[in-house]
Amino acid sequence: MSELMFKISAPVSEDTIRRLKIGDMVLINGSMYIFVSIKSHLRALEMSKKGESLPINLKEGIIFHCPALFKKVEDKYEIVAVGATTSARLNPFTPELIKQFRIRCIIGKGGMDKATLEAMKNYGCVYLDFIGGCSPLYADKIEGITNIYWSDLGIYDAVIEIKVRDFGPILVTMDSHGNSIYEKVEEDTKSKLPIIYKKLGI
Amino acid sequence: MSITYRKLVEFISELYDISNRTIPKDVKESLKSALSRERNPLAKKILEMMLKSAEVAEKERLIICQDTGIPQFFVKVGTKFPYDIDLESAIKEGIEKITKEAYYRGIAAHPLTHVRSSTNTGERMPIITYEFLHDAKYLEITAVPKGSGSERWSALKMFDPYDVIKDIKKFVLDSFINAGSRPCPPVIIGVGIGGTFDYVAKLAKEAAIRPLNKRNPDPNVAKLEMELLDAINETGIGPMGLGGDTSALGVNIETAYTSAVWNPVAVNFQCWPGRRATGRIYSDGYVEYL
Numbered sequence: 001m002s003e004l005m006f007k008i009s010a011p012v013s014e015d016t017i018r019r020l021k022i023g024d025m026v027l028i029n030g031s032m033y034i035f036v037s038i039k040s041h042l043r044a045l046e047m048s049k050k051g052e053s054l055p056i057n058l059k060e061g062i063i064f065h066c067p068a069l070f071k072k073v074e075d076k077y078e079i080v081a082v083g084a085t086t087s088a089r090l091n092p093f094t095p096e097l098i099k100q101f102r103i104r105c106i107i108g109k110g111g112m113d114k115a116t117l118e119a120m121k122n123y124g125c126v127y128l129d130f131i132g133g134c135s136p137l138y139a140d141k142i143e144g145i146t147n148i149y150w151s152d153l154g155i156y157d158a159v160i161e162i163k164v165r166d167f168g169p170i171l172v173t174m175d176s177h178g179n180s181i182y183e184k185v186e187e188d189t190k191s192k193l194p195i196i197y198k199k200l201g202i
Numbered sequence: 203m204s205i206t207y208r209k210l211v212e213f214i215s216e217l218y219d220i221s222n223r224t225i226p227k228d229v230k231e232s233l234k235s236a237l238s239r240e241r242n243p244l245a246k247k248i249l250e251m252m253l254k255s256a257e258v259a260e261k262e263r264l265i266i267c268q269d270t271g272i273p274q275f276f277v278k279v280g281t282k283f284p285y286d287i288d289l290e291s292a293i294k295e296g297i298e299k300i301t302k303e304a305y306y307r308g309i310a311a312h313p314l315t316h317v318r319s320s321t322n323t324g325e326r327m328p329i330i331t332y333e334f335l336h337d338a339k340y341l342e343i344t345a346v347p348k349g350s351g352s353e354r355w356s357a358l359k360m361f362d363p364y365d366v367i368k369d370i371k372k373f374v375l376d377s378f379i380n381a382g383s384r385p386c387p388p389v390i391i392g393v394g395i396g397g398t399f400d401y402v403a404k405l406a407k408e409a410a411i412r413p414l415n416k417r418n419p420d421p422n423v424a425k426l427e428m429e430l431l432d433a434i435n436e437t438g439i440g441p442m443g444l445g446g447d448t449s450a451l452g453v454n455i456e457t458a459y460t461s462a463v464w465n466p467v468a469v470n471f472q473c474w475p476g477r478r479a480t481g482r483i484y485s486d487g488y489v490e491y492l
Binding site: 068080134188 | 252266268306371372379386436437
């Protein structure tokens with residue numbers, strides 16, 4: 001693993017993404033979207049299928065699987081805490097989302113499936129793992145909410161555009177060359193299991 | 203001065219808030235020693251971030267994880283504590299208060315419709331269990347916010363007692379592997395062995411919130427704890443499931459006598475921050491946080 005630090009901001013070019021390898025660290029600047037609900041994924045894909053244009057500029061964008069905590073101050077929402085949910089629940093929608101909008105970075109937790117890894121390879125996208133329980137480290141890196149889209153879905157299902165400064169370091173765990181740290185760890189664990197079982201006498 | 207209903211509400215609300223903003227001392231110590239042993243450079247970096255998060259959360263009083271969980275309370279009632287206050291209502295009100303004031307996610311929901319109450323209260327919510335403390339003049343309460351990662355992957359099985367130790371070892375290890383990165387490792391693993399169907403789950407939960415520096419007093423059980431911890435760390439799953447030597451911070455086991463013809467085993471997890479807070483409130487209203 002090379003463990004280099006890259007600064008990226010949306011829109012992200014395919015070239016930039018192709019340079020990233022698993023183990024690299026990324027700092028994000030500028031705009032990204034809290035885009036985490038099944039409802040918002042379905043709406044984006046449905047509109048795109050019908051050829052309708054979205055109010056959100058997802059093109060070559062960065063999305064965050066973040067069920068954030070919000071507070072409302074005089075009709076305006078502010079972010080109280082951030083973190084990632086288990087991304088696997090969005091597996092069914094993500095390959096198409098990458099294809100339609102050329103999503104370049106997905107920030108989440110726990111990785112995604114083979115079909116998503118394949119789409120990342122085909123269209124140029126990386127997956128970044130957000131370390132759980134680390135909301136305090138990002139408190140001063142979120143400058144604020146710049147837009148709320150599809151608020152009719154409710155604040156927890158809406159798409160929220162945030163502005164960030166040096167948001168990170170976040171780790172590349174699936175790259176656009178078909179490599180996935182999750183797969184490597186899984187294979188590694190599988191190979192160790194017979195030895196562990198034997199040692200435990202089971 | 204004596205204890206009042208209002209004081210109890212304040213105490214509950216403050217205790218729950220502490221549990222969401224402070225990582226217990228024993229967990230921090232355990233993370234530090236794990237960091238000194240860890241050989242994987244990436245895992246080292248992640249453990250450092252976790253320790254830094256603990257430090258910043260405490261200093262700035264920030265919420266550790268956006269999943270502020272469903273509230274669970276373990277209440278020990280001193281037999282000399284004047285128990286004429288509606289404790290259950292005070293706990294409910296304390297949770298409603300802090301959920302609103304601290305902008306916690308209202309995640310508690312109806313079990314059939316899954317409509318949220320938004321207050322983190324409802325039928326039998328918060329989850330409260332009681333026991334008595336002989337001769338004590340205080341209430342001792344442990345607040346535990348259970349996030350989805352830490353609760354969703356729990357497991358329970360009723361075994362036939364043919365090969366007890368083997369069954370226990372395999373069930374704990376397999377439950378951990380099944381949970382994988384989802385409970386945000388390095389996890390704390392609580393294991394209940396024995397009792398009945400319901401009681402074994404309670405034992406697992408109590409084990410999961412036992413401080414990491416306390417081993418089971420039975421040397422055979424303590425040995426099993428260490429053996430399982432070593433085995434789990436050998437899986438290489440590592441911090442956040444991204445590989446490394448540190449997959450669990452501890453395996454805590456609690457046991458109870460059970461039937462000769464079956465053997466229940468239960469596994470519950472705490473994600474790495476091991477969120478819990480314990481406090482006492484005395485009959486004169488004096489409060490201390492342990």
